[in-house]
Amino acid sequence: MxxxxxxxxxxxxxxxxxxxxxxxxxxxxxxxxxxxxxPRRISWLLSRPANGTVIxxxxxxxxxxxxxxxxxxxxxxxxxxxxxxxxxxxxxxAANKLPDLFDTDATPFxxxxxxxxxxxxxxxxxxxxGLYTSYRKSALDYQRFDDGSLYTIPFEYQMEFFWYNxxxxxxxxxxxxxxxxxxxxxxxxxxxxxxxxxxxDGQDQWPLERYVAYQPFRVAGPGYLGKLxxxxxxxxxxxxxxxxxxxxxxxxxxxxxxxxSAKGYTxxxxxxxxxxxxxxxxxxxxxxxxxxxxxxxAVRADVDYFTLPTxxxxxxxxxxxxxxxxxxxxxxxxxxxxxxRDFLKFALxxxxxxxxxxxxxxxxxxxxxTIPSDATPLYRRAVxxxxxxxxxxxxxxxxxxxxxTNTRLQQELVLLVQGDIKPGDFTRTMDAALAQNAPKxxxx
Amino acid sequence: MLxxxxxxxxxxxxxxxxxxxxxxxxLPIVQSLVLSFFSWDGLSDMEFVGLANYTRMLTGDAVFxxxxxxxxxxxxxxxxxxxxxxxxxASLLASLRRGREVIKTLYLLPAVISTVAIAFLxxxxxxxxxxxxxxxxxxxxxxxxxxxxxxxxxxTVLAAVSAPxxxxxxxxxxxxxxxxxxxxxxxxxxxxxxxxxxxxxxFAHIRFPYIRPVFATTTIMAATYALRGFDIPYLLTNGGPGxxxxxxxTYMYKTAFTSTDYGYASTISVFIVVECLVAVGLILLVxxxxxxx
Numbered sequence: 144m145x146x147x148x149x150x151x152x153x154x155x156x157x158x159x160x161x162x163x164x165x166x167x168x169x170x171x172x173x174x175x176x177x178x179x180x181x182p183r184r185i186s187w188l189l190s191r192p193a194n195g196t197v198i199x200x201x202x203x204x205x206x207x208x209x210x211x212x213x214x215x216x217x218x219x220x221x222x223x224x225x226x227x228x229x230x231x232x233x234x235x236x237a238a239n240k241l242p243d244l245f246d247t248d249a250t251p252f253x254x255x256x257x258x259x260x261x262x263x264x265x266x267x268x269x270x271x272x273g274l275y276t277s278y279r280k281s282a283l284d285y286q287r288f289d290d291g292s293l294y295t296i297p298f299e300y301q302m303e304f305f306w307y308n309x310x311x312x313x314x315x316x317x318x319x320x321x322x323x324x325x326x327x328x329x330x331x332x333x334x335x336x337x338x339x340x341x342x343x344d345g346q347d348q349w350p351l352e353r354y355v356a357y358q359p360f361r362v363a364g365p366g367y368l369g370k371l372x373x374x375x376x377x378x379x380x381x382x383x384x385x386x387x388x389x390x391x392x393x394x395x396x397x398x399x400x401x402x403x404s405a406k407g408y409t410x411x412x413x414x415x416x417x418x419x420x421x422x423x424x425x426x427x428x429x430x431x432x433x434x435x436x437x438x439x440x441a442v443r444a445d446v447d448y449f450t451l452p453t454x455x456x457x458x459x460x461x462x463x464x465x466x467x468x469x470x471x472x473x474x475x476x477x478x479x480x481x482x483x484r485d486f487l488k489f490a491l492x493x494x495x496x497x498x499x500x501x502x503x504x505x506x507x508x509x510x511x512x513t514i515p516s517d518a519t520p521l522y523r524r525a526v527x528x529x530x531x532x533x534x535x536x537x538x539x540x541x542x543x544x545x546x547x548t549n550t551r552l553q554q555e556l557v558l559l560v561q562g563d564i565k566p567g568d569f570t571r572t573m574d575a576a577l578a579q580n581a582p583k584x585x586x587x
Numbered sequence: 588m589l590x591x592x593x594x595x596x597x598x599x600x601x602x603x604x605x606x607x608x609x610x611x612x613x614l615p616i617v618q619s620l621v622l623s624f625f626s627w628d629g630l631s632d633m634e635f636v637g638l639a640n641y642t643r644m645l646t647g648d649a650v651f652x653x654x655x656x657x658x659x660x661x662x663x664x665x666x667x668x669x670x671x672x673x674x675x676x677a678s679l680l681a682s683l684r685r686g687r688e689v690i691k692t693l694y695l696l697p698a699v700i701s702t703v704a705i706a707f708l709x710x711x712x713x714x715x716x717x718x719x720x721x722x723x724x725x726x727x728x729x730x731x732x733x734x735x736x737x738x739x740x741x742x743t744v745l746a747a748v749s750a751p752x753x754x755x756x757x758x759x760x761x762x763x764x765x766x767x768x769x770x771x772x773x774x775x776x777x778x779x780x781x782x783x784x785x786x787x788x789x790f791a792h793i794r795f796p797y798i799r800p801v802f803a804t805t806t807i808m809a810a811t812y813a814l815r816g817f818d819i820p821y822l823l824t825n826g827g828p829g830x831x832x833x834x835x836x837t838y839m840y841k842t843a844f845t846s847t848d849y850g851y852a853s854t855i856s857v858f859i860v861v862e863c864l865v866a867v868g869l870i871l872l873v874x875x876x877x878x879x880x
Contacts, residue, residue, distance in 0.1 A: 230844045237629030237849070252847055255630045339716075345739075346825070402715040402736025404828045547846040558829040563741050580846075583628075 171260040171476045174268040180481045182214035186242035188235070190228035190470055193221045197298045200497045204490045215486070218242075236261075243478045246470045247295060248542040249288050251584035253473070257294045263474035266293035272488050274507075277495070279529075281536055282468035282506035289369065295471025296491070297506040298498070301426040302528060303353070303465040304448040306433055311338050311421040311445070319449045323357055323389065326452070330398035333421050340396075342420035344411040345403040348553040349541050353424060353465065354393065355556060358386040360463075360537040361454045372544050374581040378573040387559065387566035394560035404557045418442045426467070427504060427525055434522035435515060443519065450528075451537065463533035468506045504529055545584035551576040616860055622853035629847050640854035651855070653830045654838040658814065661749045661834055662866075665813035668753025670806050673760035678790065680761070681768045691765070694758030706822035709751045713737035738824055741831040748820040748832045752813065760805050767801035768794060803874045810866045815859065835859055 191197050198219060205217035220242065222228040228246070235241045236256060247253045256262050265286070269275040275283075279300060286295045312318065315336035317329045330340035344350045359367045363382035370376035377383060393399070400406060400414065412432065415423035416439050431437060433446060451464035474483065499510040502518070504526060512526045541549055555572055558564045564572075623640055627633040644651050676694060680687055697705065712720045715736040722734040737747040771794050779789050795802070817836040820826065826833035826841070835855060843852035 226844070233629055233844060233847055252628075252630070255628070259630060348825075400716055402739040405710060405713070405736065405738035405824065407710075547848070550841055550845050554827055554829045557739075557827055558741070561739065561741075561828060563829065 171257070171262060171264050172267060173476075173479075174263060174271045175484065176480055178481045180212070180485045182209075182212040182482060184216045184218050185244065185478075185483055185486065186218040186220055187244035187472070188220045188222075188228075188232060188242050188246060190222060190225055190232075190246045191298075196498060196501045196503050200494060200501070201298075201490060204493055204497065205486075207493075208486055208489050212482075212485075215482070217486075241475050241477075243475050243483055245473050245475065247473050248470050249286055249295060250542055251545050253294065254288050256473075257288065257292065261476055262294040263476045263479050264292070264294065265296050265471075265474065268474065268484075268487070269293075269296065269491075272484075272491060274491055277507040277509045279468075279506060279508045281466050281532060281534070284536060285466070285468045285538070286471045295473045297468030297471050298494070299428070299469040300504040300506045300529065301428050301467050301469060302450075302504075302525070302532065303424065303426040303467070304450055304525070306415065306423045306425060306446060306448045308415070308418060308421050308442060309445045309447055310442075311336075311418070314338065315421070320452050323361060323452045323454050326398065327389075327392040327396040330393065330396040334397050339400050339414065339420040340398045341400075341422045341424065342411040342414040343399045343403045343424075344406060344408045345399070345557065346405060346407045348557075349539065350411070350424065351399075351403075351556050351560065352541050352549075352553055353539060354390060355386050355552070356465070356537055356540050357451060358389050358454065359383065361451075361457045361459055364458045365535050365538060368538060368540060368543055371577070372548075372581060373585045374577050378570045378577070383570065383573075384566070387569050390556065390559050391562075391566045391569075394562050399560060404561070416442060418445075426465075430518075430522055430525055431502065431515070434519050434525060436517040436519070438519070446519075447521065448525065459535050459537075460533045462531055463535040463537065465537045465539065466532055467536075467539065545580050547580040547583075548573070548576045616857075619853040619856045619860075622850055623857050625850045626848075627850045629849055633850075636850065640851050643851065644854050644858065650830055650833065650838060651835070654826075654833045654835045657745055657830075657832060658816075658834045658836075658862075660745050661752075661816055661820070662810060662813045664746060664749035665753045665816065666806065666809055668750065669756050669760050669809045669813075670802070672753065672757040673764050673805065674802070676757065676761045677765040677768055678794075680765050691758070691762060694761050696758065697755045698759045700755075702818045703822060705751055705755060706819055709747075709819075710738070710823060713747055715739075739828055741828055744824060744828065744832045748823050751819050751823070752816055755819075756809070756812070760809060763801060763805050764798065767798040771797045799874060803870065806870050806874070807867050810870060811863050814863050814866055835862070 187201075189198065198221070202217070202219065205215075209215045209217075220231075222231055232241075232245060232247065233252065235245075236252075241261070247256075253262070266275065266283075269278070278297070282297045282300050283293060286297055287293050307319065311333065315333045315338060317332045320326050320329050333340040356368070359371075359382040362385055367376055367380070367382045371378070371383070378387065400420070406414075411420075411423065412425075412429070414420045416432065418439070418441055425433075436443070438446065450461060453459070453461055474487070495505040495507040495510045499505045499512045502513055502515040502522075504512055514523050514526065540552070544552065552573060555564065555569050559566065559569045622633075624635060624637060625633045626636045626640070676690075680690060683690070700708075713722075713736070715722055715734065718726070718734070721737065725731060725733050735743060737743045775793050775797075776789055779793055784792070815836060816834060817840065820832050820834055821837050821840070824832045826837045836859065839852050839855040839859065842848050842855060846852075
């Protein structure tokens, strides 16, 4: 693994040699290039599980397309984890060698790529393929940049819930928290009953970062984050202060497991599914683990979920919480040709039905999810919840803040929740980080 | 003086590896040096900023200095465990009559285990819930009050991420020092013992001076490896909690690939090169001074 660091240094210099910034774009608005469809191998750089549903379905569709287009193949470049993917993605972008298709969130980095004309206008592409209106509005909204432009195509639709264990709640004599403000007291009661309140994957950092988004979304709405990331709002503002104080209170009430910062994704899931934790904040991508007969029989009947609690005078509705359409797929404007368009037209038209047939929620609203035969009643309830989701999105902060501020936020959050720093220290550090870094990514 | 034909042969044989070394090692260092004078996010045009990155690193970046302090702590722990540990184990090995090969193999074993496996192993060893090996051992000997999440506690995490690196290579350095100890002339030791020298005096005045050049090389190797340490801390804690186990290397990696600030990351990488050269110089200086006393 020493090689990893050497590779990192080499990657910086390789990128410097090959790219040296700027240029390299095609015509981002030309979604219907002239010419003949000439089959070749096209590549897609992905940040998705190698044997996950999206890849499996797209591979099947590519094989089907190849039958009528000899010479065509889809080269799926998968990377084992998000940090490795980001290193590869950013190095390829710097070297101007991005493949035909590549995954990206609507991050400030991606927005720079879009501004340079290196990503095809996905809104125009979907419209020209006659597919735009079939997508769920919130699935597309999740992919948009601040200015409303759309440069990535969603392949999934997820809702995030608080899964909880009814038996453990009963043992501790607590009810589902009616308000976010009730959560510290709920945790304290669960701890008194000898139960770990919330299972948390601290190692991946984004699960804890979700919690910093909740109070501001309820007390100030999604607009606060929009201003905060541009340094037009502060962590010291009332919404940010409420978040910092609330997180400090969650930590003081020992809501999360001891040593959570070193716990991984499967540790958190195992803790909840084995009956060791009372709550688990995770999305519908885990439906097959939490709402089917695969779930541990000892807890199966006790598992239920609730959506993000509101607060008094909440400006967002109970049916508005974190819903996402996952990492999107961008189309390289430089290599976009009639073949890529033709393949996308074929694949994107067939994808929703094939994807929904696996029991997953499609990013489009024109198909019905097939409920698996081993599903518990909770599965259908969760799927049906998608039909009543409100219009305001609680965006995950890790895709919105500039990357340096985001890294600092993830670090400081752990210290805040562990009680190593006070909310006031947290606020000062984060406002300083924001003031220093946001202007580099967001021009006023 | 080599004859003309021999000099030509040396030149012919040395040129390819030197060229390879130049391209693979020196060129990236020079490129990093050049890039360190620019501000570059990988996408926009590179902007010459002169010494601004160096000024920022040396005077305006608290995280960098925190990471530097941690790196020195990491270096100290690794050196004590690796070189100190290797010296002790090698000395004990030299005094053993049976079972040396088995012990050498056991000590060397961690050096061939993959880093990811080591990180995973130590994650379990340090775990508090469920209690890992370390916390179980503490409870078993009546030190239950010392149980803690070693990787989440800001006071213990640096030592916790350094220990696996030290443990991993102690066997390798043991083998090197043990080989040097075998070369110490027995007659010298026997003469000293006949003169009434204690075991410590034999070690301090005969064995150690004899193995000093090998010890210096081993220390330099361990120090440069530790200063470039990255993988185990990155995998175990990613520099956290907060910046408690952030090393300069992990900070450089994040600056480049998370913050996409390639110019500043190159400045940090230049610092790492300079830091390694200074460390090697200091080690040589200290050991040579002792040798001349």
